[in-house]
Amino acid sequence: xxxxxxxxxxxxxxxxxxxxxxxxxxxxxxxxxxxxxxxxxxxxxxxxxxxxxxxxxxxxxxxxxxxxxxxxxxxxxxxxxxxxxxxxxxxxxxxxxxxxxxxxxxxxxxxxxxxxxxxxxxxxxxxxxxxxxxxxxxxxxxxxxxxxxxxxxxxxxxxxxxxxxxxxxxxxxxxxxxxxxxxxxxxxxxxxxxxxxxxxxxxxxxxxxxxxxxxxxxxxxxxxxxxxxxxxxxxxxxxxxxxxxxxxxxxxxxxxxxxxxxxxxxxxxxxxxxxxxxxxxxxxx
Numbered sequence: 029x030x031x032x033x034x035x036x037x038x039x040x041x042x043x044x045x046x047x048x049x050x051x052x053x054x055x056x057x058x059x060x061x062x063x064x065x066x067x068x069x070x071x072x073x074x075x076x077x078x079x080x081x082x083x084x085x086x087x088x089x090x091x092x093x094x095x096x097x098x099x100x101x102x103x104x105x106x107x108x109x110x111x112x113x114x115x116x117x118x119x120x121x122x123x124x125x126x127x128x129x130x131x132x133x134x135x136x137x138x139x140x141x142x143x144x145x146x147x148x149x150x151x152x153x154x155x156x157x158x159x160x161x162x163x164x165x166x167x168x169x170x171x172x173x174x175x176x177x178x179x180x181x182x183x184x185x186x187x188x189x190x191x192x193x194x195x196x197x198x199x200x201x202x203x204x205x206x207x208x209x210x211x212x213x214x215x216x217x218x219x220x221x222x223x224x225x226x227x228x229x230x231x232x233x234x235x236x237x238x239x240x241x242x243x244x245x246x247x248x249x250x251x252x253x254x255x256x257x258x259x260x261x262x263x264x265x266x267x268x269x270x271x272x273x274x275x276x277x278x279x280x281x282x283x284x285x286x287x288x289x290x291x292x293x294x295x296x297x298x299x300x301x302x303x304x305x306x307x308x309x310x311x312x313x
Contacts (some may be wrong), residue, residue: 037103038063040092048091051080059104066290067104069095102140106266141276144264151248157259158287160241161191161288164215169204170196171219173229174271174304178245181278185285186217190292190299198227207231215241220253221265221272232256 035043041056048056058078059066066074069275074083074097082097089100108127161167167186171179175195183195196216210216216235220228229252236242244257247265254260263280264273289296 035297037092037100037107044092048088049084052088052091054080055085056080056203063104063108067101068110071300106269124304133268137266138273138275141266141273142279144266145262145276145280148262148264153259154261154287157243157261158284158291160215160243160259161186161217161284162288162291164191164241165213166192166194167215167217168194168196168210169217169219170198170228170231172198172225174226174274175219175221175228176279178274178281179217182217182219182281182284185281186288188296189285189289190295191288196231202214209233210235210238210240212239215243217243218253218257219245219277220251221247222251224252229253229256245280247272 038060041060045053045056055074055078058074062077065077069077071082071085075085078085085097089095089097092100094100094103167183169179169183169186171177180195183193187193194206196203216232218228218232220232230245232242232253233256236258241259242252242257244253244260246253246260246262248262249260251262261280263277265274265277267273
C-alpha cells in the first residue's frame, strides 16, 4: 500500500521530480504527458514508449512509494477513470480481446473491493447495524437502478435469516402509498451508490423525518444518504468501467444475513423445518 496514496499522483510525481534519475525522469515525463494512455499500457509497452527498461519503471514506481508497477498502474486508473471515455475503458479491460485476461482483471478488481470493504468495517458499528435490523418489526429494502438488485437480494437473505421483510420497488404504482404506510416500529434499508439517486435519498429522508429507523449501505461515509441514516455500512464499489461493482456489497449482505441467522438460530431452524414439511407433503411440488 502506497503511503502517499492520498496525494494525487501527478502532484506526487512533480514533487519528487528533482530526485529522479535521468531514466526515471523519462518515465515521469511520459506519464505526465500521456496519463490517459499510460493507464492502458503493460509494463513492456510503457518501457518502449518511455525508452527505458522495465526495471527502471519498477524503480520509478518504488521511488514514488508503490510496491511496484501494478500498484502504480492501479493508482493511475483510480485517478483518471472518470475522465476516460468508454472506448478507452474497453481497450484497457480487453486490450487483445482475451477472455481469460478479462476474467482475471475483473476478479482482481472484485477481490480488491472485498478487501477494502473488510478493512473499513468497524466491529461495533456492524453489531449496531445488525441489532437495528433485528429490533424492527419489518425491514423494508429499497434501491434504484443496480441498487434495486441489491435491495431485492437483501429482502430475500434477511427473510431467510428470520426477519420479516418487504422489497419496495420504485416502479410500483403504490410506491408512495407503501412508503407512507410504514410505521415507527419498522426499518428501511436503502442502497445508494454514485451517482446517488435523488429518489432514494428523498424517500429515506421522508422516513427519517417521520421517526423510522433508517439504515443504509453506500460507498463512502460522506455519501448523501448517510445524513439520514441512524446506522450505515460502506462497501467498495470501484469498477474498471461503467456501473458500480456490487461484488463486495453482496459479500457484505451475506455476512449480515449469516450473523442474523446465527442470532436467530431457533427461528431459522423452525422455518427450515416447516419448509421441509411442505416439500415432504407435496405442497410445493
